[in-house]
Amino acid sequence: MNHSSRRQFLGRTLAGAATLGLPSVALHAQTRAVLKAxxxxxxxxxxxxxxxxxxxxDYDIQWSEFPAAAPLAEALNAGAVDSGPIGDAPLIFALAAGTRVKAIGANRSDSYGTAVLVRPDSPLKTASDLKGKSIATNRGSIGHFVTLKAITTAGLKPExxxxxxxxxxxxxxxxxxxxxxxxxTWEPYTALAETSHHARVLVGGRGLLPGLSYLAATDAAIAAKRxxxxxxxxxxxxxxxxxxRNVDAFSATLAKIIGxxxxxxKLQFERRQQKWVPIDAQVIADQQRTADFYHQVGLIRQALDVRPTFDTGFATSA
Known part of the structure; x- marks a missing residue:
């Protein structure tokens, strides 16, 4: 057998091995699931x-980072990611837009850091002082939510x-x-603005918001990657x-990771006091109140029943 014949023989042999399903690194790698997080x-x-x-x-994670919940919700809607962390208000917008997504885990935290900020030298003192003023935030974000809750609680209207x-x-x-x-805005932006003395809190979310956020996943991911x-x-x-249990160590590492x-x-982490909780009747009722509020102020066109956007079959016990 000449050199050319030997190469052809080896090529046919290797192709046959792959066809027969003989072990290979490439084939083994394909068996690992990929979570698009x-x-x-x-x-x-x-x-x-x-x-x-x-x-x-025993699976791989493909990470995608977003600056806010709204673009993350869009990625969930497009199937570009399987799951992601999302606040209660953005989840309402996702549901209203027809996104096939469910909350599979819920957590509560102190919502003080979801806040309306002003410059340190601003003459504004209370939420009622916001009448006629301009407020920047992401549409459908928890920042948008705290804005509307703050002004309506103060007797103002969205307009x-x-x-x-x-x-x-x-x-x-x-x-x-x-x-x-x-x-x-929200954490860590609030803590960053405060500690850098670029802004102060005019109205914090404590007492205005239920402090709920979720790990959400698409229906397709739940079906295929439960x-x-x-x-x-x-x-x-x-x-x-x-x-x-490791506040100092975690805060230092967090600072390095997110820059x-x-x-x-440390400030944003300590005051949030985030805890994962079961998706129970209270969580669903609080989420329903958020949806009802958004309908009341005209941000969503029709009343929503939030119950279908929860999957209670996932355990969150540590």
């Missing part, structure tokens, strides 16, 4: 990496303020440059438990 700044990836909770995975829809980075710049009077999602959720819950000063990382 969406995230927000300072979110799940930072938590999981700091806690060392990504060790021993009494001028809401400008801007991404966090643009909103921060607009506030700093004075092109808006206020910025409605064991993977369950494992991922359990890792998040355990990592959260670890973080509150903010340690004092801002």
């Amino acid at each position: 969406g995230d927000q700044k300072g979110g799940l990836r930072a938590l999981l990496e700091a806690a060392g909770a990504l060790e021993g995975l 009494d303020v001028n809401i400008r829809f801007l991404a966090p980075a643009d909103a921060k710049l607009a506030l700093t440059q004075g092109s808006v009077d206020a910025w409605a 064991p993977v999602l369950q494992d991922f959720l359990q890792r998040v819950v355990k990592a959260q438990d670890w973080s509150y 903010i000063p340690p004092e801002a990382a």
Whole structure:
């Protein structure tokens, strides 16, 4: 057999081996599931990496980071990601838009850091002072939610303020440059603005918001990757438990991962006091009140029943 014949023989033999399903690295790699995990700044990836909770995975994670919940919700709707952390208000908008997504895990936190911020030298003192003023926030975000709750609680109407829809980075710049009077945002942006003395809290979300946020997943991912999602959720819950037992260590690692000063990382983390809770009747009732409020102020066109957007079959016990 000449050299050319030997090469042809080897080629046919290797092709036959692949056809017969003989072990190969490539074939083995294809058996691992891939979780397309969406995230927000300072979110799940930072938590999981700091806690060392990504060790021993029998699936791969493909991370995508988003600056806010609205673009994350769009990615869920498009199937570009399988799951991601999302607040109660953005989940309402996703449901209203027909996104086939469900909350598979719920957590509660102190919502003080979801706040309306103003410049340190601003003459504004209370929510009622926002009448006729401009407020920057993301449409459908928890910042949008706290804005509307703050002004309506103060006796104002949505049309009494001028809401400008801007991404966090643009909103921060607009506030700093004075092109808006206020910025409605969330953690870690609130803590970062406070500790850098770029802004102060005019109205915090404590007492205005239920402090709910979720791990959401698409219907398609729940159907095809339920064991993977369950494992991922359990890792998040355990990592959260670890973080509150190691506040200083976690805050320092979080600061490095998301690129903010340690004092801002620690402030936002400590005051949130985030805890994973079962998706029970109280969670669903609180979410329904959020949906009813959005319908009341005209942000969604029709009343919504939020119950179909929950999957209570996932365990969150650490």
